[in-house]
């Protein structure tokens with residue numbers, strides 16, 4: 001498994017035609033959709049306006065549209081947007097009205113001048129803001145600083161439900177593993193809840209970097225050991241708690257962050273095999289899940305129910321909580337049947 005941090009790779013400038021504020025965004029969008037490569041040469045706002053125009057020209061699907069329709073839109077936008085380029089000089093975005101993005105230095109120490117797709121510069125900028133300022137998490141009683149390329153929760157009902165479960169848990173808290181730790185939020189919750197040693201794993205090297213930095217921000221005063229590995233990793237020491245907030249939908253990965261959202265066929269089978277071998281005799285396997293898969297992919301067999309039917313584990317408890325309504329871009333409350341869930345399993 002490569003420990004190299006993930007970053008958007010520089011692209012060639014060859015054949016790219018210049019665009020600036022004198023180019024109409026509609027004209028630029030037409031050319032991008034035809035396959036032409038364009039380079040923004042004057043200002044950040046020029047690139048942002050073109051991508052905004054592209055987004056609307058491709059007709060974003062409405063709330064409640066099918067998974068296939070949403071994936072199709074996402075792919076079409078991604079394909080066309082990657083053809084709009086932005087210049088980086090001396091680790092800075094070489095456009096007027098652009099702001100500082102330290103990741104252009106940190107992730108590209110080997111190359112000061114290069115070209116990136118504009119949309120990836122926007123993502124690096126958003127990620128830098130979140131990392132630098134931190135994201136407030138009431139459930140943690142403070143901020144979390146997700147590193148670039150790391151999944152960070154945007155809603156918190158499932159984290160609050162996990163915290164509620166942990167408060168009621170009366171078993172041993174000596175050792176735990178947070179499988180697929182992301183930016184480390186469940187590991188930090190367990191540390192706050194009195195777990196004495198927490199191994200935090202992820203296959204994504206950026207997630208591990210995120211947790212390493214998060215521990216350093218706390219001067220090392222949290223008992224978390226980040227490990228870059230698949231699922232529970234090597235070794236045979238048993239864990240009192242095996243915690244996993246897996247991807248909640250079955251689907252194909254088209255980007256690194258998709259690994260946080262979509263699971264491939266064998267993920268749960270492999271997880272349960274390892275969890276069965278590593279959970280302490282009176283320990284618990286705890287999954288943070290949601291009914292979203294049953295709502296939007298009813299044809300997919302439920303991975304936890306399927307494991308329970310196989311008889312290796314018994315269900316100790318299942319907590320459920322309604323997901324708080326969000327507002328649509330128009331300001332209206334979105335109603336949802338979505339529930340987040342905590343599944344607490346013990347060895348049969």
Ligand SMILES: C[S@@+](CC[C@H](N)C(=O)[O-])C[C@H]1O[C@@H](n2cnc3c(N)ncnc32)[C@H](O)[C@@H]1O
Pocket residue numbers: 151152153179180181182183184185186201202203204207229230231245246247248259260261
């Ligand atoms: C839904 S996110 C959860 C992140 C975090 N635990 C949280 O609750 O916010 C799933 C995480 O699992 C990681 N992941 C996916 N497959 C994995 C695997 N086979 N082994 C370890 N981590 C994995 C992803 O990189 C991602 O960080």
